[in-house]
Amino acid sequence: MCLVVLGGCTVITVPAEPPGPVAAPPDRPVPADSGDPTPPFETGPTVPVTLDPVRPFDEIRALWVVRFTLTSEEAVMEMVERADAAGFNTLIVQVRGRADAFYASALEPRGESVQEPEPFDPLALVVREAHARGMAVHAWINTHLVWGPTAPPTSAAHLVNTHPDWLALPKALGRELLAVDPFDRSYLDRLVEHAAANEHAVEGIYSSPSHPEVQDRVHAVWLDVARRYDLDxxxxxxxxxxxxxxxxxLGALERFRLWVRAALEPDRFAALDAAYARDLYAFVEGESELWDSFRREQVTTLVERIYRDVKALNPRLVVSAAVIADREVAYSDRFQDWVAWLRDGVLDIAVPMAYTPDASRFVDLVETARDAAGDRRRVWAGIGAYMNSPEGTLEMIDIARAENTGGVVLFSYDWVVGEGAGDPSNPLLERIGRARFGR
Incomplete structure (x- = not known):
């Protein structure tokens, strides 16, 4: 994705509770990584946001390209050719899907679905072919979703297998698993079973956002990709x-205990600490608002760190994020404060996933995001083509234009040319190109 602004550098100012207390497991030391994170302070000063992208476009016309299209040279070539012919100018390609690599990586295992052996590098091929056509390429990196609700990865090197202690634990499993060593196979098996039984509520296995080594791994992946590929x-x-x-x-609960100490009166902390010896949920239930703030800060801290280090490498690289379009849900339930990220200059572009077949709801979500950003160029409207009829998708492109956003991103190329393609004589991708992009 390209930032659509010309010019130099501007400062933007703009499910159920477990039955009863959870006892501390006997003879289980707190993980060594449970350091004393930064206590809850106000967001720091704004930082410069680079408004000089590599390839500026008057309107972003982007496609999210899921990793399953990046499995062979033939599939990649067809994708780039068809997207270009249909008038799209930006490709957002998923190179880290589930803590795996659809590029040449020494950090994470090769994606299991990649069909061609090394040295085939899907990302390098996309960059070469797209840039030859004047298109922009953005590396799409899934952060904390590290596996689906299925059997664990086959690669012994995958972090789900090597570091089960890095994984996030749902509260529903707390009473059962806090006393289990994460390296005991039953721990991972129960996480997978829980994810499979709750597919309606959670996409799969997540890494722990507060774990320092998780943050380091994600940061390393970002910097590795930013250094080695000619990205936009x-x-x-x-x-x-x-x-x-x-x-x-266990690690997250202990990190919160250490973090919250600076925010509490000594007597309050001492009382909770005494309760914590009997019930590991004492702090998170006794200080629920601060628990939410802690979780929100863990996400924001990683965004800030990555943004600043990517910009230090190349100020013209655009840093964007697919975000929960409903601001309140994002803030209170997913702890994703993307409005503050835009305001504080640690995110260039927000792409609200305004996935709905309801045009009026789409208008509300896009307007809210645009107003929160303070600059229409910093919002690209995410359209869930898979939820819409062809006419509905075209209408939402029109709405995004009428709402004066910086452009549109369709989810996804794979659906549009696959299940949603429609009449072979008038496939949806080409239909969109002719109807809205002058192709």
Whole structure:
């Protein structure tokens, strides 16, 4: 995705509770990584937001390209050619889907669905072919969703297998699993079973957003990709908690205990600490608002760190994020304060996932995001084509234009040319190009 602004550098000022207390497991030391994170302070000063992208467009016409299209040279070539012919100018390609790599990585295992052996590099091929056509390429990196609700990864090197202690724990499993060593196979098996039984509520297995080594891994992936590929931008996804029912892992509970001390009166902390010896939920239930603030801060801190380091490498790289379009849900349930990220200059572009077949609801979500951003160029409207008829998708492109956003991003290329393609004589991708992009 490209930022659509010309010019130099501007400062933007703009499910159920467990039955009863959870006892501390006997003879289980607190993880060594449970350091004393920063206590809850106000957001720092605004920082410069670079408004000089590599490839500026008057209107972003983007496609999210899911990793399953990046499995062979033939599929990649067809995707770039068709997207270009249909008038799209930006490709957001999923290179980290589930803590795996659809690019050449020494940090994470190769995606299981990649069909061609090394040295085939899907991202390098997309960059080469798209840039030859004047298109922009953004590396789409899933942050905390690290596996689906299925059997664990086959790769022994995958972090789900090597670091089950890095995984987020739902509150519903707390009573059962806090006393279990994460490296005991039953721990991971129960996480997978829970995810499979709750597919309606959670997408799969998440990493723990407060875990320092998780943050380091994600940061390393971002910087590795930013250094080694000729990109136009990088794109956060799943930069959030799965829900307010996470993360109740032992490490997260202890990190909160250490974090919250600075915010409490000594007597209050001492009382909760005494209760904590009997019930590991004492702090999170006794100080629920601060618990929410802690979780929100863990997400924001990683965004800030990555943004500043990516910009230090290349100020013209655009940093964007797919965000929960409903601001209140994003803030209170997923702990994703994307409005503050825009305001404080640690995110260039928000892409609200305004996935709905309801045009009036789409208008509300897009207007809210645009107003929160303070600059229409910093919002691209995310359209869920898979939820709409062809006519509905075209209407939402029109709405995004009428609302004066910086552009549109369709989810997804894969659905549009697959299940949603429609009449082979007039496939949806080409129909959109002719009807709205002058192709």
């Amino acid at each position: 931008g990088l794109h956060f996804d799943y930069i959030r908690f799965p829900s307010a029912d996470y993360d109740y892992s």
